[in-house]
Amino acid sequence: MDKEQDIILNEITGNEYxxxxxxxxxxxxxxxxxxxxxxxxxxxKKGEPAFMLEYRLKAYRKWLTLTMPTWAHLKIPEIxxxxxxxxxxxxxxxxxxxxxxxxxxxxxxxxxxxxPLEEQLHLAGVAVDAVMxxxxxxxxFKETLAELGIIxxxxxxxxxxxxxxxxxxxxxxxxxxxxxxxxxxAAVFSDGSFVYIPKGVRCPMELxxxxxxxxxxxxxxxxxxxxxxEESYVSYLEGCTAPMRxxxxxxxxxxxxxxxxxxxxxxxxxxxxxPGDKNGKGGIFNFxxxxxxxxxxxxxxxxxxVETGSAITWKYPSCILKGNNSAAEFYSVAVxxxxxQADTGTKMIHxxxxxxxxxxxxxxxxGKSNNSYRGLVKISKKAENARNYSQCDSLxxxxxxxxxxxxxxxxxxxxxVVEHEATTSKIGEDQIFYCNQxxxxxxxxxxxxxxxxxxxxxxxxxxxFAVEAQKLLQIxxxxxVG
Amino acid sequence: MLxxxxxxxxINSKEILKGLSLEINEGEVxxxxxxxxxxxxxxxxxxxxxxxxxxxxxxxxxxxxNLFEMxxxxxxxxxxxxxxxxxxxxxxxxxxxxxxxxxNEQRKYKGLTPLSSSDFLKLMREKKELVEIDxxxxxxxxNEGFSxxxxxxxxxxxxxxxxPKLAILDETDSGLDIDALRIVAxxxxxxxxxxxxxxxxxxxxxxxxxxxxxxxxxxxxxxIVKSAGKELAFELEEKxxxxxxxxxxxx
Ligand SMILES: Nc1ncnc2c1ncn2[C@@H]1O[C@H](COP(=O)(O)OP(=O)(O)OP(=O)(O)O)[C@@H](O)[C@H]1O
Ligand SMILES: [Mg+2]
Numbered sequence: 001m002d003k004e005q006d007i008i009l010n011e012i013t014g015n016e017y018x019x020x021x022x023x024x025x026x027x028x029x030x031x032x033x034x035x036x037x038x039x040x041x042x043x044x045k046k047g048e049p050a051f052m053l054e055y056r057l058k059a060y061r062k063w064l065t066l067t068m069p070t071w072a073h074l075k076i077p078e079i080x081x082x083x084x085x086x087x088x089x090x091x092x093x094x095x096x097x098x099x100x101x102x103x104x105x106x107x108x109x110x111x112x113x114x115x116p117l118e119e120q121l122h123l124a125g126v127a128v129d130a131v132m133x134x135x136x137x138x139x140x141f142k143e144t145l146a147e148l149g150i151i152x153x154x155x156x157x158x159x160x161x162x163x164x165x166x167x168x169x170x171x172x173x174x175x176x177x178x179x180x181x182x183x184x185x186a187a188v189f190s191d192g193s194f195v196y197i198p199k200g201v202r203c204p205m206e207l208x209x210x211x212x213x214x215x216x217x218x219x220x221x222x223x224x225x226x227x228x229x230e231e232s233y234v235s236y237l238e239g240c241t242a243p244m245r246x247x248x249x250x251x252x253x254x255x256x257x258x259x260x261x262x263x264x265x266x267x268x269x270x271x272x273x274x275p276g277d278k279n280g281k282g283g284i285f286n287f288x289x290x291x292x293x294x295x296x297x298x299x300x301x302x303x304x305x306v307e308t309g310s311a312i313t314w315k316y317p318s319c320i321l322k323g324n325n326s327a328a329e330f331y332s333v334a335v336x337x338x339x340x341q342a343d344t345g346t347k348m349i350h351x352x353x354x355x356x357x358x359x360x361x362x363x364x365x366x367g368k369s370n371n372s373y374r375g376l377v378k379i380s381k382k383a384e385n386a387r388n389y390s391q392c393d394s395l396x397x398x399x400x401x402x403x404x405x406x407x408x409x410x411x412x413x414x415x416x417v418v419e420h421e422a423t424t425s426k427i428g429e430d431q432i433f434y435c436n437q438x439x440x441x442x443x444x445x446x447x448x449x450x451x452x453x454x455x456x457x458x459x460x461x462x463x464x465f466a467v468e469a470q471k472l473l474q475i476x477x478x479x480x481v482g
Numbered sequence: 483m484l485x486x487x488x489x490x491x492x493i494n495s496k497e498i499l500k501g502l503s504l505e506i507n508e509g510e511v512x513x514x515x516x517x518x519x520x521x522x523x524x525x526x527x528x529x530x531x532x533x534x535x536x537x538x539x540x541x542x543x544x545x546x547x548n549l550f551e552m553x554x555x556x557x558x559x560x561x562x563x564x565x566x567x568x569x570x571x572x573x574x575x576x577x578x579x580x581x582x583x584x585x586n587e588q589r590k591y592k593g594l595t596p597l598s599s600s601d602f603l604k605l606m607r608e609k610k611e612l613v614e615i616d617x618x619x620x621x622x623x624x625n626e627g628f629s630x631x632x633x634x635x636x637x638x639x640x641x642x643x644x645x646p647k648l649a650i651l652d653e654t655d656s657g658l659d660i661d662a663l664r665i666v667a668x669x670x671x672x673x674x675x676x677x678x679x680x681x682x683x684x685x686x687x688x689x690x691x692x693x694x695x696x697x698x699x700x701x702x703x704x705x706i707v708k709s710a711g712k713e714l715a716f717e718l719e720e721k722x723x724x725x726x727x728x729x730x731x732x733x
Pocket of ligand 1: 493494498516517518519520521522523524525534567
């Protein structure tokens with residue numbers, strides 16, 4: 001813990017977005033715009049079976065009837081969907097037999113991102129599926145995992161090699177018609193990650209995916225599906241970055257998680273898409289639908305997210321607690337600075353008996369940014385003895401930023417216990433001065449206080465991720481006080 | 483080490499310090515006494531670099547340098563320590579992390595490498611013993627939920643950790659029980675060296691039984707109106723401030 005603190009304090013480099021480089025590799029793209037033909041083209045390029053094309057077309061037709069949601073506390077500029085490229089692939093293709101075949105420039109990119117694809121990872125016990133411009137580049141450790149019957153591969157591969165699982169579960173948690181962005185994703189997603197943990201298996205390593213948008217004018221629409229069969233366990237990490245560009249780029253992902261009886265899934269995200277510059281120019285529009293279902297009894301799902309990036313974040317990782325005694329958690333840190341906007345939170349839908357959920361949300365707003373927590377706790381009639389505890393804290397840096405809390409509670413069972421606590425605090429000038437007087441600079445003081453504030457959430461992250469997240473927080477908030 | 487010359491400082495254009503002069507040399511202990519609101523804490527805050535106070539006139543030289551050209555954190559790193567009259571709570575920040583940052587910043591300023599974890603923890607242990615502070619306190623967040631007396635003790639603990647050149651203790655004695663007062667005073671005495679100095683702000687002669695000052699100054703309406711040896715403290719304890727007000731031609 002303390003050692004990490006040291007690392008953080010020593011690693012302040014400047015408030016530049018350090019992942020903002022562009023990789024110069026050839027890509028194969030299709031022309032801008034979206035139509036039924038484009039959907040067909042994507043499916044064809046990926047060599048998909050007929051059921052997928054059908055699914056995509058249904059989604060596309062549904063999408064045409066939907067409109068962008070406007071209920072969030074966000075100012076979203078108009079998005080011209082005919083001006084976006086919906087398919088872009090690093091040219092060398094997505095199939096590699098060994099590391100040597102991977103384009104060196106691409107390898108370099110992943111090295112810059114701090115993702116060593118090779119042996120170091122083995123030591124760290126992480127299996128990585130790296131997705132660049134929505135195409136899975138290389139999945140490591142597939143063989144090790146395969147011995148246990150674990151499937152960890154790109155979505156594209158899963159569609160071809162595990163069509164039965166796909167047909168059964170794709171869209172089972174987030175249906176293609178769920179919302180505008182989910183429909184768009186279902187129609188055009190180009191790749192993503194697929195995980196299946198068989199009955200009774202504890203996945204021996206953290207599974208991890210890094211997403212990277214590289215090409216200009218491209219949208220990224222990846223899709224993740226995780227299935228944890230009975231009595232199984234998996235911890236899954238997701239990270240993401242993008243180059244700095246003056247124009248906004250769209251990211252509309254879907255994550256679906258199915259947790260069977262007595263199984264447990266932990267899903268952690270460190271979201272660091274390019275947030276735009278100091279004046280609010282550029283940045284990623286991040287519209288993501290993430291939902292899991294605790295399908296069997298005693299199932300457990302835990303979402304942990306650290307959101308520091310994106311110009312706009314619209315994201316509500318949710319859980320349907322269907323199995324009796326199932327439990328879900330949502331731990332979130334959302335940071336906004338400069339002109340960033342975030343509307344994020346969760347939905348906990350209690351259907352089963354004795355279901356429990358816990359929400360811990362920590363918002364940090366600085367600059368001229370806007371940060372909203374939006375959460376729904378729903379206890380249905382049959383959810384006897386359901387419990388929820390929610391804690392929503394906001395920390396303000398400066399007085400030009402906004403922070404809002406929108407908790408919705410819908411309780412239909414009288415035996416349910418729902419607790420909600422909320423606090424708002426500000427980093428006081430006297431606290432900063434106290435730190436200064438002990439030799440700690442204002443920037444480091446903010447770092448110390450912020451890290452203390454988010455500790456409860458960061459403690460939920462796997463070690464290496466927690467260190468990364470702490471660094472990101474400090475970098476995102478640099479120059480925001482004093 | 484420190485020369486204060488004709489210092490004027492104000493807050494919201496209200497002048498609080500009105501031409502204060504004071505010289506402090508290594509090895510000396512100065513007590514500053516004076517009625518409520520006379521500007522004692524203001525002096526301490528101005529020396530530490532609190533920006534809400536505006537220095538309008540005068541100068542302060544610290545080891546040959548213009549103090550007002552140094553940032554508050556640099557003053558601290560260069561050895562100025564303020565024991566706050568009202569220590570601040572910082573929820574969520576552990577004492578360990580806080581002190582480690584403080585100690586290592588000071589070391590960096592001096593061109594030293596950061597302390598290793600084990601050396602740092604050893605230092606913590608040593609100093610905890612010196613000021614007889616309970617580990618229960620140093621394992622918590624900075625001052626969070628500490629009692630008034632515990633906060634004061636914690637200031638002395640921090641002082642022990644940082645070994646300042648110039649310690650300014652603003653009413654560190656108020657709020658302490660009799661045992662704690664003795665412990666704190668002993669701690670201060672143990673930290674005393676030939677090459678450091680302290681300014682002890684207090685209302686009570688009692689503290690000065692333990693920390694024997696070389697000089698006692700009376701601060702009144704933003705100026706030092708009387709300076710003498712430690713006997714002045716007894717006189718003030720006995721007679722209050724009226725006679726001084728008369729001496730300077732008031733009332
Ligand atoms: N933030 C502030 N805003 C307005 N006035 C202030 C502020 N801080 C101090 N003052 C005023 O400055 C004057 C001196 O205050 P200061 O705290 O220095 O007195 P003191 O000598 O330390 O008193 P005490 O013995 O009560 O601690 C007082 O009149 C006080 O009200
Ligand atoms: Mg005072």
